[in-house]
Amino acid sequence: MSIRIKLLLSYIAMIIIPIIFCGITVMLISFALFGDNRIIRSFIDTDHQTTVSNVEDEDDIFSRLKILSSYTPKKLEDTAFLAKTDRELNENQAGLLIRRNEQLIYVSPYLDPYSFEKFLPPFEGKGQIENLDFKIQDVYFYYKQFDYYDANHNAISIIVIEHISPIEELARKYFLLFVITLVFGLIVTNGMMTYYMSRSIIKPLRSLKLATERIQKGDLDFQVIPHRHDEIGELSLSFEEMRSRLKESLEVQVQYERNRKELLSNISHDLRTPIMAIKGYIQGIKEGVARTPEQQNKYLTIIYNKVFDMDQLIHELFLFSKLDLKEEPFHFERVELYQYLEDCIEELQLELQDKGITIGWEDQQKTTIFVTCDREKLRRVIMNVIWNSVKYMDKAAGAIRMHMTESSEYITIVIKDNGKGIEAEALPHIFERLYRADHSRNSQTGGSGIGLSIAHHIISQHGGKIWVTSEKGKGTTLSFTLRKMDQEEGEYSCQKF
Structure with a gap:
């Protein structure tokens, strides 16, 4: 997962999780301070949810009772009417109380298990009192009270009492714990996200920093x-x-x-x-x-x-x-290789004959092959290779033979001699500067030790390869490649590979 996606997910989590926690906190504060749980209850209490649309809300019932107290107060003395109204309230988990001159004249059976006399507020004659609460035997209740005087100047109180849901009770009882838990959850969430980002970003960067310091020290x-x-x-x-x-x-x-x-x-x-x-x-x-x-x-x-x-x-x-x-500048041009090598052989024949060494082609038919090369540099390669062979050859019966092989892109020139050969352990070092297979560095036989190094550099600049094979006592074979050119191509431009 890329760092961009990690950061995006981290930012989303840091936005969504606090919003969820804040929502839970607001809901708990609402429960704790206002006790407004009807919406939650409609989702939790499935039985209530199926019937809530068929009954009146206790607020509507309470409002109806207030109206009756003004226009038909006798209704509030009708036991059958009060029982019917109370049943409607019971479906909303509420009960009805009617008090006259500090005496309860009607108590809902729904509220029988509890005694409310000493918890109810006194008659104040100030109209409606709403959303107050009290506690009986560790159970919380809401109540709404409406005070008025009837025609006989009796102090009448209409009181609707409603159970507070378990969720609201928990919210009230453990409100501080909930808030602390939510704050702790936010801290833990931030800490976890920070730790995760630290492991995925900061730790690898710290490793790279340590590696940089080691490099700075030369390690x-x-x-x-x-x-x-x-x-x-x-x-x-x-x-x-x-x-x-x-x-x-x-x-x-x-x-x-x-x-x-x-x-x-x-x-x-x-x-x-x-x-x-x-x-x-x-x-x-x-x-x-x-x-x-x-x-x-x-x-x-x-x-x-x-x-x-x-x-x-x-x-x-x-x-x-x-x-x-x-x-060293190179001047590459189009060269017909067979005739070029033929000229080199003729140039060397007379000088090598005086030393008792023969030079010529080995099973090579005359052919026309064009390559791209620097004439002077290639001549130095051939001269260095041949004179290096002469130094390690029996002058009485020495022989040097050349031939060419062709591939799709390259021509391979092979130069073989019948000298004393080269030790196997010396072969990997043949093209090193000033290296001599003769470790005594006898200049009478070993030369300067730099001729084959020059040949290696020149062939490399031509884009070819050069290598040696040898067997002690049976001679040495040196081969190198040159890039082939089609006959239809013109003269090659003077540039380096």
């Missing part, structure tokens, strides 16, 4: 579990998702910091090794270790190669940094 190792399916439950879900993502972000940040430190350490190692070698060879030349021109030329060649390796390493680190920060 993200907890979970916010929503217990309700309302707006606060949705807020808790969003808060939990935020906490989870923040935790992941901090973990990534910690990992980045760890990688940065490792990167600095690895760069320092990779640069220190050639620098120390260069320093040693220069010192050898200065101290005359290389005396002959041939030795000096050999030393200079080694120094040149070391400087060249350092330049290549710095260049690759610079490119990797720009790729990592997504600052």
Whole structure:
């Protein structure tokens, strides 16, 4: 149930319940002060309800007796008339008394169980006295009295006495208790509604506040579990998702910091090794270790190669940094892939033949397939992959083979070699920056350790995937995908995926 509906129901309850209590209170006050119970009695007393329409109300009978006292007072001395009138009053739970000169000359049989003489008010000669009450033996009565003088100057009182209903008696007897109970009921109702709203709104908000304080202190190792399916439950879900993502972000940040430190350490190692070698060879030349021109030329060649390796390493680190920060521009265009790879193979054949390594297609028929790529970046991927294979290959019988497979949206390029393979535990780390499967970090075999990381970044920017499979002693297979383009499409716009 939503909070809006809960609040609406709460407001309705806070309006209706006090109205009901106030109505009950007004009714009880009416009973207690005025004794007006006829309407209630008409609903409770079914026997009376069936006959009430056939009898006159005691007010009408009382009015009739008053008229008779003025015009035909002799009627009030007729016992048969008084008995008939009294029966009519009895049907309304009332009885008739006639008093003359302080003596009762007629007493209704309906009132026989009670003695009224000492409770009746004295003759005052002031006309009608209405709606007064008195108590006899814990029973309450209403009475109406009309005083007048007859022709003989006798003091006559016409008195109609009516039982007060049990409801009225309870209202009178327990009036204060009823009021206290009603006030207590209102307090309890408000308290229950407040407690319910507190549990459904304030308590979850307090939990979110505590969770916020924990996050503020840097504690993200907890979970916010929503217990309700309302707006606060949705807020808790969003808060939990935020906490989870923040935790992941901090973990990534910690990992980045760890990688940065490792990167600095690895760069320092990779640069220190050639620098120390260069320093040693220069010192050898200065101290005359290389005396002959041939030795000096050999030393200079080694120094040149070391400087060249350092330049290549710095260049690759610079490119990797720009790729990592997504600052390297990409120029995508429409490229016919088979011919593009054919050109790369031809470019590498002569250089690899000198090393005793062959390169070519593996069961690949000539086909026309168009992809979207950056020519220069894709060439760097292929060169990095192939030269990485060459470093870990037996130069006497090395072979590198390429082939392509096609799906509805992508082309997969597969590059296989017959080198010594990669350890299984090293495969998950192949594309990490400055990682070498050769943990000795021998630059003569392991290279800079950043070439495959660059390849991974470039393929990712092309919207493809790159992965490696290898078996120790049987070679390595590297595969990557490129987005395919239909031949009918024009040149692809220069944008990044």
